Amino acid sequence: MPKYLQQAQRKKMVKGQRTEQKKTVLQKQPYDVFRVLLIEDNPGYSEVIRIILDKAEDIRFDLKGVKMLSEGLDYLGEDGIDLILLDLKLPDSQGIETFDKVYAHAQNVPIVVLTVTDNNELALEAVQKGAQDYLVKEQVDQKSLVRAIRYAVERKRIEETLRDTNLFLQNILESSFAISILYTDCEGNILYWNKGAENIFGYKAEEIIGHHKTNILYPRDDAETKNKIEEVRSFIFKNKQGTRCEIRETTKDKRKLWIDLNLTPRFGVKGEVIGILGIGQDITERKRMEEMLLKAAQEWRTTFDAISDVVCLIDSERKILRCNKAMTDLLQKPFIDIIGQNCCELMHDTCEPIEECPFERMRKTHRTESIVLQRDARWFGVSVDPLLDEDGNPIGGVHIMSDITKEKEVEKIKSELISNVSHELRTPLSTIKEGIALIDDGALGSLHADQKDMLSRVKKNIDRLSRLINDLLDMSKIEAGRMELKKSSVNIPALVAEVLASFRDQAKNKKIEFAARVGKDIGPLYIDRDRISQVLTNLIANSVKFTPANGRITVGIKDKKKEAEISVADTGIGISAKNISGLFDRFSQFNRDFGPGERGTGLGLPISKEIIELHGGRIWVESEPGTGSTFTFSLPRLSQDEIFRECLTAGLQEAEDKNCPLSLLVVRIKNIEKLERDHRMETVFEVLQAIEGLIAKTLRRKSDIVSRYKYGEIIIAILMDTPKQDALFVKKRIRQAIEHEMYEKIWPKDIELFLDIVTYPDDALDGVALINKISEKFWGEERTDAETKGGRDG
Numbered sequence: 120m121p122k123y124l125q126q127a128q129r130k131k132m133v134k135g136q137r138t139e140q141k142k143t144v145l146q147k148q149p150y151d152v153f154r155v156l157l158i159e160d161n162p163g164y165s166e167v168i169r170i171i172l173d174k175a176e177d178i179r180f181d182l183k184g185v186k187m188l189s190e191g192l193d194y195l196g197e198d199g200i201d202l203i204l205l206d207l208k209l210p211d212s213q214g215i216e217t218f219d220k221v222y223a224h225a226q227n228v229p230i231v232v233l234t235v236t237d238n239n240e241l242a243l244e245a246v247q248k249g250a251q252d253y254l255v256k257e258q259v260d261q262k263s264l265v266r267a268i269r270y271a272v273e274r275k276r277i278e279e280t281l282r283d284t285n286l287f288l289q290n291i292l293e294s295s296f297a298i299s300i301l302y303t304d305c306e307g308n309i310l311y312w313n314k315g316a317e318n319i320f321g322y323k324a325e326e327i328i329g330h331h332k333t334n335i336l337y338p339r340d341d342a343e344t345k346n347k348i349e350e351v352r353s354f355i356f357k358n359k360q361g362t363r364c365e366i367r368e369t370t371k372d373k374r375k376l377w378i379d380l381n382l383t384p385r386f387g388v389k390g391e392v393i394g395i396l397g398i399g400q401d402i403t404e405r406k407r408m409e410e411m412l413l414k415a416a417q418e419w420r421t422t423f424d425a426i427s428d429v430v431c432l433i434d435s436e437r438k439i440l441r442c443n444k445a446m447t448d449l450l451q452k453p454f455i456d457i458i459g460q461n462c463c464e465l466m467h468d469t470c471e472p473i474e475e476c477p478f479e480r481m482r483k484t485h486r487t488e489s490i491v492l493q494r495d496a497r498w499f500g501v502s503v504d505p506l507l508d509e510d511g512n513p514i515g516g517v518h519i520m521s522d523i524t525k526e527k528e529v530e531k532i533k534s535e536l537i538s539n540v541s542h543e544l545r546t547p548l549s550t551i552k553e554g555i556a557l558i559d560d561g562a563l564g565s566l567h568a569d570q571k572d573m574l575s576r577v578k579k580n581i582d583r584l585s586r587l588i589n590d591l592l593d594m595s596k597i598e599a600g601r602m603e604l605k606k607s608s609v610n611i612p613a614l615v616a617e618v619l620a621s622f623r624d625q626a627k628n629k630k631i632e633f634a635a636r637v638g639k640d641i642g643p644l645y646i647d648r649d650r651i652s653q654v655l656t657n658l659i660a661n662s663v664k665f666t667p668a669n670g671r672i673t674v675g676i677k678d679k680k681k682e683a684e685i686s687v688a689d690t691g692i693g694i695s696a697k698n699i700s701g702l703f704d705r706f707s708q709f710n711r712d713f714g715p716g717e718r719g720t721g722l723g724l725p726i727s728k729e730i731i732e733l734h735g736g737r738i739w740v741e742s743e744p745g746t747g748s749t750f751t752f753s754l755p756r757l758s759q760d761e762i763f764r765e766c767l768t769a770g771l772q773e774a775e776d777k778n779c780p781l782s783l784l785v786v787r788i789k790n791i792e793k794l795e796r797d798h799r800m801e802t803v804f805e806v807l808q809a810i811e812g813l814i815a816k817t818l819r820r821k822s823d824i825v826s827r828y829k830y831g832e833i834i835i836a837i838l839m840d841t842p843k844q845d846a847l848f849v850k851k852r853i854r855q856a857i858e859h860e861m862y863e864k865i866w867p868k869d870i871e872l873f874l875d876i877v878t879y880p881d882d883a884l885d886g887v888a889l890i891n892k893i894s895e896k897f898w899g900e901e902r903t904d905a906e907t908k909g910g911r912d913g
Contacts, residue, residue, distance in 0.1 A: 155268070157184040157204045158191035158221070159233065164256060168204065171261045178265065188212040188220065195224045202268055203230045205250075207241055218245040229275035231267055233259075251275055299378070299399040302385075305392065307332050307352070319378075319401050321371030336368040344368075355384050356392050365402065377406040429499075429520035432506070433478065435513070437462050446520075462518070466494075474768060477503040482513050491523070491600075498527040534595035544588055552581050590722035594705065597729045604647040604733055606765070611644050611651075611683060611754075612637045615674050618655040622663055630668045636675040644683055644754050645762045650730045651754070657723035658687040658750045666691035666747075682736065682756050688749040694742040702740060703728045727752075759827040763835060766824050767886050770837045774879060781879040782846035784836040784853060785893055786810060789871040798867050806866055810834055810857060817856045818849070833893075843878040850876055 155172065159165045165184045172180040183200075185191045188209045194200070203225060207217045221230060232253040234242040242253035251271035254263065299316035303309050309332055312324040320336065327335055337345050344367050351364055361383040368378045378399040387393040423430065424444035431442035442457050450457065450465060462478075463469050472479045477488035481503045489502035500523045506515040557563060559574045566574070596602040612635075619633050626633055655674075662672045670690040677684045694702065705725045731738045735755045742748035757765065767783075774781040788794065794803045807827075811834050815825040822839040836853070838846055854874060861870070883889040 152179050152181045153268075154181045154183070154199050154201050155204060156191060156194060156200045156202070157182055158186075158188060158209065159184065159204070159206045160186045160209050161206075162186075168259070168264070171259070171264050174261055175265050186210070188217055191221065192224050195221070195228070200225065200228055202272060203228055204233055205230055206233045207245065215241060215244055215248070218248060218250060222249050227275075227279065229271040231271050297400065299397075299401075301332070301397050301399075302394055303332055303397070304394050305356075309335070310394070316399075319370070319376070319399075320368070341367065341369075351382060352395070355382060355395060359384060359386070359390075359392060365406075368399075376401055377403045428522075429518070431457075431462070431518045432515060433462055433518055434515045435482075437472070437478065439465070440515070449520075477501055478516050478518070481505050481516055485511065485513060497522060497524045499523060530598050534598045537591050537595045540591075544584075548581065548585060548588065552578075552585070555581065587722075590726060593726050594722055597726065602729070602733065604650060606645050606647050606762075608643040609646050609648045609651070611646075611685065612641055612676060614648065614652060615655065615676065615685070618652055618659060619674060621656070622659055625663050626672070629663065629666070629670075631663060631666055632671045634671065634673045636673060638677045641676050641678055641683065642756075645757045645765075646734055646754055647730075651734075654727040654730050654752065655685070655687070657727045661723065661750075662687055662689035662691060662748070665689070678756075679753070680756070682753045684751055684753050686749055686751040688747065690747040693744040693746050694740070694748055695744050699740060699742060703738070763826040764886065764890075766826050766837055767889065770824070770839060771879060771886055771889075773839065777840070779840040780842045780881070782838040782841045782843060782849075783877045783889065783893070784814075784838060784846060784850055785873075785875050785877065786814070786834040786836075786853070786857075787873045789873050790869070794867055794870065797869070802867065806870070807834065809860065809864070809866075813856055813860055814853055817853055835893075841878075843876055843881055846876045846878060850874055 157165055157168055159168070169182050169184070172182055183194065185194060186209075188211050191203075191205075195203075203221060205218065205221055207214060209217060212220065218230070218232065226249070229251040230245075230249070232242045232245045232250050233256055234253055235256055239253075239255075242250075246253055251274050252267050254267055295313060295315040296318045297315060298313075299319045300311070300313040301309055301316055302311035309327050309330055312322070312327050317323055322335065333345060333348065337348065347364070347366060351362060351366075354362055361381065363379070363381050365377060365379055367375050369375055379402045380397055380399045383396045383398075384392045385394040385396060423441075426443055427445060429443070429446045429449055431446055432440040434440055439457055439460055439462055442454070447454055447457060452465075457465065461470065463472055463476075467473055473492075475490050477490050480488040482505075485505055485507065487502055487504050489500065491498060491500050493499075500521045502519050503516040504519070505513045506517065508514050555574060555578055558566070559571070559578065593602065615635060615637075619635065623633070625631075659672065659674070666672060666689045672690075673686075673688045675684075675686040675688065677686075703724050705722060728738050731752045731754070736753040738750065738752035740748060740750050770781050788803070788807070791803060811825055811827065814834060814836050818825070818836060818838075820839070824837040824839075826835055826837065827833065836849075838849060841849065857872065860866075861868075877883065877889055877892045879889060883892050
């Protein structure tokens, strides 16, 4: 850019002034100098030009005059010339050649031709070749000369800008090797073809420019593609707007490519379409991948629908994302009516998950969970595998639902057979056992040593057969779903000590050391005492059986906050890796070669696993041959509210099955917060515990259950098969017992008790409604008629 322009722009930026767009670039501040080279052989005319320029008011000119073309060309070698005034008739050059030589030396400097009246044609030719303007010498004055200089410089600047812009755009177009850019006229003839098009299609620009696009890029036998491109062209000409399409085009070496083509119309001065610019990208590889993915998706869908089991994918909000044909057949609904629906509503007609929902359990455990459920007259095994995010958190699950109705029927027949046979064997076995005991005691005469030895072996086999029968009966109950857990609050360290004591003699005979490692604050667990004792007995018996003399067996109890872990570790012969996988299978036997009398039934571990899982826990083993084994099982630690809800659910299920009523006797200390402030908290806890024990003692039936609710503040007795009228008599009896105890014991005398009865189905039809009813009674309006002070209630 000329120096005077740079100076003008810098001054304008400093002052923060905005110039109007139409102002010429030659408007200068005082003392700015505009350098002009005048090539004129007439000294007189040169002086006229000098005088005219000196009189210019807003521009200061620095005029350099030369008489010869050669002198002018030498001067042009210097920097800083802003404009050339050129006479075409010079002593050393005549005509248009004069302009050609000057222009060759200074293409970037604007040139104004000076001519006489009869030389207009020559001047016009110079303008056509690049001169910015021409002036007739006889007509030059100050105004016309300055205006011509200004316009010449401005036109030259615009020309340079356009040339630079075109060059920039050309470089962009030619450097886009991965993008084809072509321009066609209205008939479809190719007028522009960039390097990217050459690279993609293989045709050089000189080979294709001037040819019709359809004849080159679209084979004659590809009528579909030709029709499509004609439709696209028609759309552009009709609607005068661009469009985009994916189309097949052919390369020079006959390869067919998929091109993502953007087509934009170019308009004439009247708004008519005069050509189309096409920008294309080779998407052949993408289309190939899309076809592969589509084919894979179709194959996956076919395979997915061929699975006879019901399979569906569910997100974290229990909404179904995908399902197979087996699910649509089961629900008798089309695919579109299943996707996006809540699985609980579809499968169970409820908005909330069922109590033993494997999906909800999986969200807590982050591992596969399964249940068996009945739908109409069919049985299904349902398992849920977790879908985890990068952090290992579940974001959904894969539900697999298998129809196991036939298996259930077979299991039922088998279980009934085993149960019947076992029961039939029990009676004669008991008779044989009693007879052997009489003989062994000498009731039928004295025995010598060989006879006693024989009877001892017979007795051991009878005991083994008895255990086998008991295990078979347990397994048949489990398979039939008839094993019921009778849960209560159990001191687990005491239970472990009791089971260990039963093995003291066996351990002593084999010189095996027993040890117990109990963690701190191991509180009671809500479990079936007898069944967990059975599990411990199985595990410890195995350890004693497979631990050689001078070994060690350690029972550990750890508190894991939400659960307790009980482990039985020994220094026995261990279990090989190949046997561990089938360890909990029925009738599985391992390490049978460890001496005589060591064979078991093969049902102890499977039964133990089922018992633990019925409690909501899990069991696993860690072992190494020659080192020993550690069997560990976990038992969930339930809150008092969870225990109550579990008892209530079981009670309601029994009441529904037997079509009988169920009543809840609810006892609450209304002013418990005041008592805790006025007395020791331990005292209030002892009172609640005493009332709970008193209610349990006063109830006369084993089926009645006493539990706590609302963090232990409420004591609730679940009275099975008890209508409301009978429950009111129970309430009166409980009230009298509490009243008597309050006078006998040193309890705070300001206790305010609240007693009431809620009955199923009179007051509510399900557990949630019963609990809501309790809340209404205790936290709703005050009920002075049911209030007790000092042990008296209304």
